[in-house]
Amino acid sequence: MTLSAPSARSVDLRVEPVENVLDHVARSLQVDLDRDTVVRKRRSVGARTDRRTWVRIERRGLDRIGVQGWNGTECAARLEGVAQPVWRGCVVWRDADEPVMWRVDETDLLPSAPIGNAILSEDPKLQDAWWQAFNASLDALADQDTRRVATPDTVTITQALVTEAIRSISHSHDFDTTIQSWVPAHADLNWANMTAPTFCLFDWEDWGNAPRGLDSASLWGSSLAVPALADRVWQERRRDFESRDGKLMTLFVCSKILGPDAHPEDPRLTPARRVAERIVSELQAG
Template identity: 85%
Template structure:
């Protein structure tokens, strides 16, 4: 069940004026933002504060806040064995001008800079120690217990969603799309949400149970414009990719790349198409 409210208008915070939102948050939390450090994303804005912390502010329509809420960063503070910024507190308020909620989460500063944009076009040159810390955190995450359900792109992931996505690129009933194992996942794993040279994983709003391999497949999809990097992701997370669920998640990610909104010059199209054909053949072979 969702909160009953009119739908909020679509907003991209990369271009929407947000000064009044930042001002309100500063007054309420008695903090001052360093406006020179503001990072704007589609649905969030973040900045460094004068008390040497980071505040991330997210906007969501009331119709897009489900039963589990949108306190992912707060809930992720309870996870063990994962390199992430320490969560310090939050504030939540309703927008006076529409069916919208704002949430500001304050955390420690990141130990290093974010690696890049969600989709990379150049190899970031990550060291072996980074990959070891990355693997340790993803393995620790998959071993946790949670009642949350992952919401990649703010959409709750379900068996029906997986089947629908896979069937868009493999319509023939040549294999079963039933997920065998659901494990906790970050659900927004891309190169904009990790740091280097010191590894840390942040932006936990969408985390929750998902089919095994969702995170690995998502990062692979974000790496396809750099073939060597995509291959490294598959090598490091091979136990995910070799599993049946990991193959389904590979197709799930490929469906997003190859879908109706695909740009004809996206360098990820051809490698995604080749991988989809390979994985479909493997699943059909049993």
Template identity: 85%
Template sequence: MTLSAPSARAVDLRVEPVDIVLAHVEQSLQVELDRKTVVRKRRSVGARTDRRTWVRIERRDLDKIGVQGWNGSECAARLKGIAQPMWRGCVVWQDAGEPVMWRADETELLPGPPIGNAILSEDPKLQDAWWQAFNATLDALAAQDTRRIATPDTITITQALVAEAVRSVAPTQDLDTTVECWVPAHADLNWANMTAPTFSLFDWEDWGNAPRGLDAASLWGSSLAVPALADRVRYERRHDLASRDGKLMTLFMCSKILGPDAHPQDPRLEPARRMAEKVVAELQAG
């Protein structure tokens, strides 16, 4: 009989007690975390330190840590031409009681507050200078070289995953889903991971090579509840999204919005359906 490895329990760090974890990070990094600044997310916790830096702590199942590891923020520190907080150091440890690992990365403070939640419901009214800096960073990122593979939502992106996603939104169509161009991508590009009025892009845990247009399509999907903002994203990243790979990534994003876990009241559903139909027609037309 083959014994399977124990699986980690589902944990939401927004409600899970984390005092022991915070104390471990303080001791390991020799910092004091300002408890009044703690920000909790589903799988990460962050806080400001007494040396004017920021520490982000993430919990990840062992089976979600692939061959390339999970040192995205550390590896992103070598990227050139990217507006991001400087990486200072980290501590990584395996949980004593569960098949999970913890990682705490220390970086410089952000130059401004995050723009909002991952999905926006109001226009942030960003200035042209912000969009210029945004485009400069995404263009510089795509020109880098890496062996890392992007892991959007902690799942390694592959040709098979793209094909499955496209088929889920176009099940009756015989579309060629072959990706032609793979370039470095942030892979978690949304409005919670960028700052304004000064642009900065952070949370680099999942970056790596991905089909061209993944980041643009991801941000477009995060903007659909604000039509003018979604249109602006498509305009600014039109050279990505108009490409064949960009159209595949648009369908990839639509599959996430329209998937079986979609909330019936999600304002993004109808625009995502319309865009999926439009893009499928364009791909069929060649």
């Protein structure tokens, strides 16, 4: 009989006390943390160090650490041709009181500021050189080899997951949803995980093999509230969007926007629904 890992208490690190954790990190890495730079998110905490690096601290329950592990940033360090912060090292420990583990990854500082929130409401007015660097990194990433499997929204992506998501919005079962090409993807590509004016892609926790076009479709979905920006993403990644797999990934992303938890005033609803209907018609026509 296989014993499953115990479930961890659900916490929000934006409000959970973390001073002891920060002290542990400082001792383990032999650095001083600039407490004025601490950024607290639901699943992670980050801070700048006195050696001009950045540490990202994540808490994860043992039941959420699967076969793949949770060393995405470390594994991404070997990727060639992808603009990302240099990875320096890590510290991992098991919590003494709860069924959770803590992981700290230390990287170089970002070359520029993050572009914005995951979903933008105004055009960041990126230069052509930025788009060239963006395309070069995405193309280089797709040419790599890995055994990792992407975990968008921390859920392992599978053919069954893709099919279920697409069926939830297509209301039709008369076209094939089988993915033909699986390639390495960042799997959390949005405007909060890239920098400008110098392009850099960070937060690699979820990367791995995914259907071709996932990253392009994800960024397009994050841009729909700014039509000109969404159009630019589509133009830059046209090869992805015009492929069959890219069309399926666009539907996959639309399913997240149009799902049961959608906010009725989300400005992305109407364009996502319109594009989804068009793509379904194209796939039905063969």
